[in-house]
Amino acid sequence: MTTYGLVMFDLDGTLIETAPEICDAVNDTMRHFDLPEVTQTQVSDWIGHGTRELLVQALASSLETNVESVRSSDSFAEIAAEFDKHYQSRCGTRSHLYPQVRETLVALRERGVKLAVVTNKEGRFTETVLNFHEMRPLLDFVVSGDSLPTKKPDPAGIEACLTLFDMPRNRALFVGDSSIDVATARNAGVAVWALPYGYNMGQPIEACAPDRVIADCSALLNK
Template identity: 65%
Template structure:
């Protein structure tokens, strides 16, 4: 049997495990419609994903209202929009999202080999739970760290540090798998290896610009996937 390279693998959620952008756009546009604002495009939403729901709504509202980003963050309108979006996203979640290639079989293979698996996402826990449940992923992970699990979120490495401590795994035996510069910075701050996927949401920038340890086409390239040589 090939020697195991990593004892702990950490995964971003949106754009890494699950393609969620279409239904996120639907919920954003549902919300904008409710407040009589014009809709945004899929590409805009793709470029805004990564820093959590609040940041996404700030960008969408600033773009549609003409307010500055700073004014939008302080606005009463934003405060009103957050719970409305919450309701729409719960309705939309799972309607137009799907797992990326080889995700489920790779996670099952890694678990069978004894690799500890965790999600580290900036998505709020109320949404993270829904996405994982809809796609029947929650039982495949030993730990889930969401954007509101700690006082700060990625690229702060607190979530990674939490997992390292919980599982007692050394940094050199840990891999972070993501799709953005946020994930790359998180891994670098935590001192762990980072492999990035090119199909997710990286604010419109080429993934190679993040200088990861490796760019992989999909989950079949992960060690222990059952596909990787």
């Protein structure tokens, strides 16, 4: 079996369970503007394209309108700014690492494997969540949703990692929880393993046809 020199991870739904506090921030925002609140299940299904797109989906649902109307609304910038305040204050309040995450990353680092996160979450929130859970020191590189001109499923984030570490594609692995992650890895020409417990728009991860579905991150230590 291939020995990977670089393992890249998605963040939300892969390393850290973040949906509860994202839902809290969305509903903080809804209450501020006297709008109907959304459910935890809805928020979990909307995770994947970054918090800005998630907010668009939430507003479209709450207002019973379409996403195009939300994006073009004169009030969206104000609502988004309010959400940013709430999410920044909520980061870390109800999120937690999934089982075996910290232990696995520590063990991989001890083996000399390079570790990176490639997420669509905006950088300010990515850093806040990683720092709250004391994960940043375990990572060699972080690519957030606003680090580059494009986001997943565009392969630019993976390409940046490959270039930085001068890593051939056949020694790089992407680990995620959604069809977005699988598509990103396929677009970059690297192997992809998927976790079944995250946020895949309500669909089973097996439907995305990753190279492997693993129960938790500890499977990375047996490769």
